[in-house]
Amino acid sequence: MESIVQIQVATMWTLEVPPFLPFFIGALIAAVTRGTLRGAIMVAIPVVSALHLWMVPEGVHLQFAFFDYQLTPYRVDKLSLMFGYVFHIAAFIAIIYSLHVRDTIQQVAALMYAGSGLGAVFAGDLLTLFVFWEFLAFTSVFLIWARRTRRSYQAGMRYLIIQVLSGVILLIGALFYAAENGTLEFGFIGLTGIAGWLIFIAFGIKCAFPFAHNWLTDAYPEATVTGTVILSAFTTKVAVYSLARAYPGTELLVYIGAAMTCFPIFFAVIENDLRRVLAYSLINQVGFMVVGVGIGTALAINGAVSHAFNDVIFKGLLFMTMGAVLHMTGRMNGSDLGGLYKTMPKTTVLCIVGAASISAFPLFSGFVSKSMVMSAALENGYDWIWLMLLFASAGVFHHAGIKIPYFAFFAHDSGLRVSDPPNNMLLAMLIAAVLCIGIGVYPAALYSLLPYDTGYNPYDATHVLAQTQLLFFSALAFVWLNLKGMYPPELHSTNLDVEWFYRRLFPVAIQSLFATTWKLDGALRRAFVTRLHQCLHYLSGIYHVPTGLLTSARPAGSMAMWVAIFLAGYLFLSFIY
C-alpha cells in the first residue's frame, strides 16, 4: 500500500519535470565530465527522457502566474508529443553519431540545443516559447562556430543575427498579442491584427520562408560534421510545429509552402557543396509541411506533422552520410568527390536508403507522409499547387535522391580511397536507416501517434504506381541528360542567392555611403579652412600694419600712453580707499 502511494507521489512529481530539464542538467554534467563517462551520460539522457515522455499523459503539467498572466511552461498534447518523440530520436541518433568527438563546447551545445527544441514544443504560452526560441539560437550557433574557421565564424554571426531578430519580432508580437487578447496562451493565432502578422513573420524566418531562407543554406554547411546533423533536426521543425499550432488553415501558407518546395531545387541542382545541396533540399521538404499546415484539414495536418517526423530522420541520415564523407576525406564538393562506393560500401548503402526515403519511394518513410499532403492538396481543389508539389517531388529525387549519392559515391573516380567511418557513426546511420524503412513498411505505427485519425492508406495501387512512375522517369531524365552531356557539371563556384543583398550589396552600399560621406565631409572641412585662411589674410591685410590693431611692432608713443593710463588708474584707486 505504502509503495503504491510512493509510486503515485513519484509519478506526480516526475510529471512536472518538463523534457528540457534532463537535457539541460545533462549539459551541465557533460561540461564537467570527460571521455567514456560523458559519452554514457549523453546517450542515457535522451533514452531516459524519452521513456519518461512516453508515460506522460496529455494535459497541462506545469503552470504558474507571472504578474497578470498565466505561464504554462509544460503542456502536452498530441501535436507537441509527435515533435517531442522525434526530437528525442534525433538527439539520440546525433549523440551516437558524435560519440567520437572530443569537444566540450560542441557536446554541451548539442544537449542544450536539443533541450531548447523540446522546451519550445512543450511551451504552452508565448513567453516561454520566446525564451526557448532564443535559446535555440544561442545554443546552436556554437555548433557552427565549433568548426573554428573564419568562414564558419562569420556564417555563425550572420545566423545568430537573423535568429535573434526572429526572436525579437516574436517577443514584440507576443506583447501585442497580450495587449490585444489579455492572455499569452499559445494556441491558434491566425493572421489578424499586428500580433498575428508579427508572430507569423517570426515563425517564417525560422521556417526559412522564401527570401528569409538564406540563413539556413549559409550556416548549416559551415557547421561541424556532427553539428550539421543536429542543426538539421530542430530549428526548422520547431517553426513548423509553431505554424501548425498557431496558423493551421491559413491559405497564404499554401502558396508560401509551394514556393518553398520549388525554388530551392534549382539551386540544389547547380550547387557544388553537397551539404549545401542538402540544406536546399531541407527547405524543399519544409515546404511540403508548410503546404500541409496551410491546407489545414485533418489529413493535411497529419501529413505535415508526419512528414516533419520522417524528415528529421531521413534528412539526418543524409547529413550523417555526407558528414561521414567529409570526416573521412576532408572534402565536401561534388567536383572533388566520386567513386567512394569502392571503399565506403556501408556508407553508400545507408546514403541510398536516405535518398530513397527523401524521394518518397514506396516502402520508404517519405512516401507514407508526403502522399498525405499531396492528396490533401488535390482534395481541397489546389490543382496548381498539386502540380507544383509533383514537380518538386520529381525535383527532390533529382537533386537529393540521385545527385547526392551519385556525385559522392559514383560518378568519376576521384581516386580517394578512404574506409567507412568509425563504428559509432555507422551505428547512428544504421538506426536512422532502419527507422526510415520501418516507418515506410509499417506506417500504422507512425499513424497511431498522429493528432487525427483519418484512416488514410498510402499503399493503394494508384498511389504506388503514380509515385513509382514519376520517380523512375525522373531517373530516366537524369540518365538521358548525362548521356547527352547536357547535365551541368559540378563546378567550384558560389551561386548568388538572397544573401547577396546582405553579404555584398548592403556592405558595399554602406561602405560607399561612408566613403562618400567622408569625402564630402573632408571637402567641406577643407573649404571651410581655406575660407578661414582667406578671411584671416584679409583681416591681417587691414590690421597687420605698423599702425594697425594687430601689429606686433608697438610704437613707443602708445606704450607711454598705456603707462600713463595705468598710473592714472592707481591714482584714482588711492583716492577711493
Added chain:
Amino acid sequence: MENEKQYFFDKPNNVKRVLYVLYGCCVLLFALDFVIHRHVLHSWESLWGFYPVYGFVGCVILVLVAKWMRTFLMRSEDYYDEGEADLNGKHSADSGGHDVDA
C-alpha cells in the same frame, strides 16, 4: 596502384546492365498504366502516361533552367571571402573553409 582491384562499375558492361534494368522498369511502369485501374482525384491523372511524362519533362526543364541560372548566378568560389576580407581588412588566404573537426 597499378594492379588495383576492379570494382563493380569499373566495367562498362555493368554500367550498361544497370541502365538496361532502369529502361526495363520504365517500360514496364508505363505499360502498367494501361492495365491498372486508378482511382483518380483529378482528371489529368487519368491521362495515359501523365506521371511518367510529367516526371521526365519536369526534370529536364528543371536541369535546363538551373543550367541557365548559372549564367547569371555563378561566381568564383571565394566570391564572398574576397569581399568580406576587404571589409575586415584581412586577406582571404586564411579562409580554411574545408577544415574538419576532430
